[in-house]
Amino acid sequence: MTVLEVKRKDGESFESLIRRFTRKTIQSGKILQAKKVRFFTKPKSKKEAKETALRRKNITARFEYLKKIGKLDDFESKRGKGR
Numbered sequence: 001m002t003v004l005e006v007k008r009k010d011g012e013s014f015e016s017l018i019r020r021f022t023r024k025t026i027q028s029g030k031i032l033q034a035k036k037v038r039f040f041t042k043p044k045s046k047k048e049a050k051e052t053a054l055r056r057k058n059i060t061a062r063f064e065y066l067k068k069i070g071k072l073d074d075f076e077s078k079r080g081k082g083r
Helices: 014-028 030-038 046-069 072-079
Strands: none
Touching (some): 014 030, 046 072
């Protein structure tokens, strides 16, 4: 990993120095690399993907059941639907 270094030239304004630093940072690709690393999510294993799919399916089935028997309104008010 290389460090970007920008030295102030004689008579250069602070704004100009910042502009030059920003331009060098963008050109080096450091910002893009940092964003890729920050938002990278590890791919799930097949077992983990199946478990989450089953969990979602069970939750959906439970909501459908509550809606069918007419208890969904009570459940939503306890859960804090107004948020």
